[in-house]
Amino acid sequence: MSRARHLLAVLVFGVAFGYVEAAVVFYLRRLLDYHADYSVVGKHVYLDLGFIAFLTPDRPVLGTDVVTQAEIAREAATIVMLAAVAYLAARGFWRRVAAFLVAFAAWDIAYYVWLHVLTGWPARLTDLDVYFLIPVTWVGPVATPLVICTLMLVGGAWWYLRGEPRGELSGELSGELRGELRGREADR
Template identity: 45%
Template sequence: MNMIPKPASWARRIWVLLAFGIAFGFIEAAVVVYLRALFYPNGFTFPIAPFSKMPGATLITITEIAREAATLALLVSSAWLMACRLRERLAVFLISFAVWDIFYYVWLKVILNWPASLLEWDILFLIPTIWAGPVLAPVLTSLLMCVIAAILLSPIPWRLSFLQQLFLLGAIFAMVICYCIPGQHILDSDYARWFSWPAYLLIHLAIVAVLAWSIVESRPQSVSKRE
């Protein structure tokens, strides 16, 4: 008699992922609530006040970078445990990351009534350097991550050619640069001009185009193989 339990269907596992991401988003928001109360009691606005001059800034910065690294490790570990194939693990990581990121802002809105609008700026990440931009930007990126995850988990035949992989990696690298450039100007009065919406949208459209291209190319190959 086989006593090994069957893995839960993806429909069930998606609900678990949603619960995980929502809860994890609250944990992230709670940390930020504490940090803002300590270092920005008069409000968190851009351009931000120089953080390095505040007491304990170095220790807090190192701790925050380590916490973000631990967060990534936790997301990767949960994806590894929840799925068996690399494609599924990547999908799980993308979903959990996206839901976590979106609900981080949902919880900040509930707790602090922040952001006032989706165009308000935020410090997004600290690895390998400061990422910054309007709140709407990471939210849209997270939605795109969910679309990619849906493709990865769908039964449609799909694969990336070597050229498509290069295009996709290049677009992802460009996206990181798009976030990191404004991160170096968060103390400047003209900080907003350093985030390029045209470049940001072009990068995301390029990713969508590569995905569509790969899906279209994959379908004829699968049909020919069956024949």
């Protein structure tokens, strides 16, 4: 299969997985009678950049510690699944990193699109959201992950589809590095 078809498969997986994620959030909100307006107050704010803040909330984000811990485990499983798809979609470490960026970005963008379709939320790009709970709670406007993931999607796709670096410059640099290492061994 061509590299472009592998990338298309990664994109399709990301969009479908984004729907699964949105459906889970839809169910949780219905079951917990949870409305979309987050009011996360930081007990300890580690870093606040204005467009994203990393903090420890003053109470469990999802109502109880048990539900919050289950969500943290689900988030970890999501990352593992995206990494597994990236691993299967590419050969070589850097191309797998690119595939992961594409899978993650497609998943996250699709999540917000599907969540809006299912619930009407987010209504605005400035709506506050909790992005992740690992290793601490990440909070900010919806626009932040959408902008970052758009860059990840474009950059990751370009990186994934481009050929392996070749040419005089990379050959010269690797040759110089080999010569330098040999010279150091001779000096010992």
